[in-house]
Amino acid sequence: MKAYSIVIAGGGSTFTPGIVLMLLEHMDRFPIRQIKMYDNDAQRQQTVAEACGIYLKEHAPQIAFCYTTDPETAFTDVDFVMAHIRVGKYAMREKDEKIPLKYGVLGQETCGPGGMAYGMRSIGGVLEILDYMEKYSPEAWMLNYSNPAAIVAEATRRLRPHSRILNICDMPVDLEEKMARMCGLDSRKEMVVRYFGLNHFGWWTSIRRKSDGSDLMPQIREHMKKNGYMDGIPPQEHAETSWAETFEMARDVYALDPDTIPNTYLKYYLYPDRAVRHSNPDYTRANEVMDGREKTVFSECRRIIEAGSSANCNFQADAHASYIVDLAEALAHNTQQRMLLIVPNGGAIENFDPDAMVEIPCLVGSNGYEKICQGRIPTFQKGLMEQQVAVEKLVVDAWCEHSYQKLWQAMTLSKTVWSADVAKQILDDMIVANKDYWPELH
Template structure:
């Protein structure tokens, strides 16, 4: 029998980690993970312990032979890894607040993947991902790097341009979120839906939608023209799309398009939040604190529904 798969997650103390662990549990037959190493830095030690212990309880409840290791030593974790996933935030949520607040203080959109805020985050993050790749080249050169760190496009492109490590995939949950949203809209199982996407990560268009292999784009666009159905991803609150716009575009939009097609409205909304002290960073910080209080519960052995 072949040895199991070793996966290293950098930024393992993230509040999103239980979702990742749930994914590994559900797909164990296809992806037989034997070792999961959760890596963080000193500033994230407490969160790593909390979320790491929840991960161990989840795996124990599932009855799977996956060993979970918690460490602050990235190099020790990377040795012999098959896959490395990255989900870290340089400067933590306090830095995100600056990414949003500095542009807004100048009357410009502040957002963690677009505009000046996205560039700030990219400038902090790219040197770190390049350091990680150096370690990968030394300790696990055959490993695939799966990047989930924003700004995903910039970070992934930096690795492809400025290192010789080409085994990298940049991921974002927007496209899969759109697919799941369409499945919900049509009241069918997600496995029956396929979408042809053009673009990348936070800038994707759905060019066609298939239900059981048959195009249903026109039907979906009609459903989408009702305002309550116009945004699939909950972490971007939009203004909704005008039905005429969606019909004229003749494609599915993603929520991040609001920052481009409706810049004035989005800026107005974000400035209002900024003045009230409730930028997205503050909202996420509060949510994260609530999640970690839940994660501390030693009786909890599943991904809590609040993470959705």
Template sequence: MAVKVVIIGGGSSYTPEIIEGFIQRQATFPVREIVLVDIEEGRDKLDIVGRLAERMIQKAGADISLRWTLNRKEALHGADFVSTQIRVGGLAARALDERIPLKHGFIGQETNGAGGLFKAFRTIPVLIELANEMAEICPDAWLVNFTNPAGIVTEAVLKHSAHNKVIGVCNIPFNMRNSVAEILQTPVERVGIEFIGLNHFVFGRHVWVDGIDRTDDVLAALNDGTDYSPANIVGLGWSESFLKSLRMLPNPYHQYYFQTKDVLKKDLAAYEQNGTRAEVVQQVEAQLFEKYKDIELDVKPEELEQRGGAYYSDAACNLMDSIYNDRGDIQTVNTLNRGTIRDLPDDAVIEVNAVITKSGPRPIAIGSLPLPIKGLITNLKTFEQLAIQAAISGSYHDAYLACLMNPLIQDEKKIDSLLRELFDAHEAYLPQFKKEVYS
């Protein structure tokens, strides 16, 4: 059966990644129609990316019909999969998410802390609207959410939209597994990692190669300075005591929580020298789009990896392929807990290994959280739920509570001034807060 995929945020610089993924999987995942969708502000980028994608498909000789449009509802008709990669407010909004917290003495990062909170506030209403449209127009289609903060957004959509075929995807577990395979010098297909936790706060409890536990070998490599951080995160390394005491694989985002002072110092220095990460990415994107315009370019350029999206297409395309083919393989996704972790609510979204079937993911039971990380994960989940509550209610006090419960903020003397500046900066994209915050 031919497959139709709709990519929301089709003008993203990441789109060539997923186009490449579909091309490479034509034998097993017969995508015959792709529709790239964006908004008016992204019209020019959509056209540039669409023409590059067209050239890539032509070069590969793939039997794929491609078009691009600003009409989202029209595009959704007949969709089997809808993938989201949007950034409400663009990179300019991301720069504010990073710059303003730094000004107040907090970590400035696009998916963690106050920056991640406001990205969630801007994104959740938009994706709920999309999911409700899918419930009417293509109720059998799967929504594969790659938009950050992926865990929070996925949970919000599952709880507050009419559509329940929703799965969140992140490239961090995929990246970690591939990096571990490189560390152990073994094919990635032979490597398994038991992931426990939440999006951007997931731990690897065990590493296996052909069923043999190799966790200690990977921890030893990390202790020797091996780094598996993506392009958008500069790793600081981990102390021997941290690795030997925890005895689990940290993920690159853990530096924000376990090395907060050092990361803040590093980010402030980087900001003084080169601006925020968002401003660096703006330069990278400008160069990418200039390259994308080249009518001779008909492959994904290597420079895209500087954007931090390595393994994006594999994570997203593997998931769609496995659902379509009912493979029953194991992938790491963001999905409803449903008793998988006993310490968290059933309706909480967790990042976990799951068996992927045509009916969706079936999480593999974890049981109770390991004691060293139990409090941290339950704390982060409380923050996430408060963030969702605030995004829906439009209440300033709900937003305040979310900040209060976020481990990267938790300073009641500074929250008001931080919130006020962020709300002022993002007013155009936060209509749900109009009555209480902006009146």
């Protein structure tokens, strides 16, 4: 079986060690000959990469390993680019979240004004990596799970329409694992799902047991009605209160349409006032991450480097990230795996914009993907999606045209913002905060 060369773009991410361990756990079905790491922040990447290098030397010495800030070194001789970049890092995420909250608007990483600000930073970074890949390894595939995936996917559709990039998100994977547990199954892979929407903005319409085709929706609906995505664990026992609230609040999102099972992020659009009330404007999710995972991962990296050994390592394989290997394996070995991807609609949702980037099930093989048609969608979801996809398109318009007007329109149109005046105030603050990252708007 052929062994593959991979570059992890975003090598300095706190998720990178978990990705490396996850890749090693699946070597039986996706052999690896080389792992590279690439990041434009040399110092940050060095800490993560040196620790991962020690782990690889001790656990998989046959795998060649290097890390670099040089694009030619990173992207030459690779089969897959696994991209999870965060332009501006957590310092800018903190601003994305706190600036809207100053005006009583929710502050969130991928939703509302914060998501638009992040998108304006991410577009250029993702396009840059895609261009490096096409220059140095034109036969490679880029598996992009950089946020905000919806805006990034619209930008790559429009600006790099023939590129070998697949946009994918881990949130549905996580929620499907929770649904599998609701039904007493060991894995989401025991289910066959139908789903439609935009990224972080979608609904499951059918969930069946793969082995016999039996309908699992009644059981899942009953659980959602009582508990949302909570699985019987009291909220206070969850490590991160913000996520516990999100999983529990899915019960109220579900109540709006009990025929479908919703993505958790819909709470930000359907109950934005409640999201604001439950937010601390001085300590947001970015602060939680910086004080939690960020410190924990970098502390462990430094400990491994100082010891020169990964013995008693506290890194954990990012188990649910195995969807990345599923995608790579499907492309490499033509498995025709059924996966949720973010793709141009093109009629897959019959009564929706053909140019919209929608999230739907696809069959993935060596030639890319084939969309599984979802038919017509109900008026409620269609109306919400039309508003949100217009926001995403306007953000990409703003980036391409350097247009203040288009970004103001995008923020005004978002269901999370109730006034054009408020949208303008947030935008003006965002421009100042992002002066080193956004194109100059006029």
